Amino acid sequence: MLFGGVFFRHYEHPVELESFERYWEMHEKVTTLAQQIERDLDHPTVVEDFQAYIDEVMPYLTSKKSLPTLHDPFWDLEGSVFFCWTIMTTIGYGFYAPSTKTGKIFCIFYAVMTVPLFLSSLTTLSAAMANGIRSVASWLRKNEDHYCSIFFHRLGKKSDARKKRKWYIIGILALGLLYTLLFAIVFAREHDGWSYLDGVYFCFITLSTIGLGDYLPTLQEHEVFLFILYSFVGLLLVGSITNLMQEFFSAGAEKVAHSAVRQLKGPIQAVRESSFRLQGSFRLPKQASERGVSSRQVSSLSDVWKNPAAA
């Protein structure tokens, strides 16, 4: 967090200062002009009128409020549905936020009702999607002798289980990346002034539900539903990737822990036996020592720890 903080300060602070200086230079210039006109030309309301304008503008400058445009208001039906979607998914761009008391209270109630519902259905659907991806992958694995081995033979490599798993993870991440990068092109093309990086950044900030809202899609009527569809599929994909990654990592962690325990088995047993010898009256249980060592019999880590001789 501190590292990130230092990084952002280093890159964002100078730009911030620059933008600050440019604005206040301009502000100074116009204020001086207004005062000059009033003094020189005896026009008493110039400063007053200008000050009124500044006062009107200032809340927008110093807050995240933004000025609506009459030909494209936000809080029409499309915009409101879009807003509800960002609340439900906890994206919460916040480019627009409820300004009335009733709107704020309703926003809380709406979120209380819909967020848990949405998240639990997303979790269920993500798990189902992950299972689908898993079965496709296992089908590919079964049929790999047919298709993949041609490549592997050409490359002169043996098919290695660990390498396969690596490629599997890379494949899933590539799927997610492809989804982000592909639709980033669409978003960058649809919006004037967005670079491709802006498109990628927007897609990422949306699908991670961070929702900074510094970039907001400009949506026509039907596009709201396309956007909801896009983000829903994207969130599902992220959910299933998380699901699959978790499985892999927990499997990997278990493997690491198992091998660590296996390596510790010698010292543990030595310590145990020496303590048995010291106590004199204790012996290793007969059945355990007769069972022999088989790593298949290790059902859980705690078993190994409690009785290293049985493993």
Added chain:
Amino acid sequence: MLFGGVFFRHYEHPVELESFERYWEMHEKVTTLAQQIERDLDHPTVVEDFQAYIDEVMPYLTSKKSLPTLHDPFWDLEGSVFFCWTIMTTIGYGFYAPSTKTGKIFCIFYAVMTVPLFLSSLTTLSAAMANGIRSVASWLRKNEDHYCSIFFHRLGKKSDARKKRKWYIIGILALGLLYTLLFAIVFAREHDGWSYLDGVYFCFITLSTIGLGDYLPTLQEHEVFLFILYSFVGLLLVGSITNLMQEFFSAGAEKVAHSAVRQLKGPIQAVRESSFRLQGSFRLPKQASERGVSSRQVSSLSDVWKNPAAA
């Protein structure tokens, strides 16, 4: 979503139009004034200078960008650490967002590294906290004859398991609500111009990780870490409430499903037996009919469905 959309449009659209009209009225007035000065008083740069000011101001008016203030810049170390925290937790207020290319790219990488890490540790810690709450509750349940029964006896009510569960859920939700409402007072008091509703709204939008960012805490150096602590404990609490609620709801759903299956058992068995009779050669398995009916033996719903006589 549509209902929510209609609601927000009804309450937010008029306010939006009003703010739009007020701004453009002011804008019109000042522009006319500038033109008038230029025409009447032969001052050739008034319109030009004013237009430059408008051009400078407009991006702030029509985007979520906000003007930094020199005596309280955002992208200092505290602000940057605060920003990193909002990315990591996916709150993403977005009041300030990276404006440089490097900042955007780093933001993506930072989120990719920290969000899964944060979420998985939050899940683990929430589960631990939920277990803690559970054991406190079970301790209370065990010792309730001592303390609670006095109240129950006075009220003349029998202690009912379902009622207890209800009170348990209410208790947990009350804990979460208390946390929100209590700190809402702190936030409302710390910030001028925030009503108590604004404080509650801010706390809720933060702890749900929606993070609209229309309200942002103004934090001094040490307060950043207090805020991080506040939101971390809050997110833990929300996580453990979700954990506990899930358990209760799945238990409740199982109970409902069980009782539905129990009610269906009669008709299912009748259909099965009549089909057996029709087929003539089939009989109910002997062990199953000898086992007798005991709801304790019902290990899963699928068992009941496959073999209703055994349940």
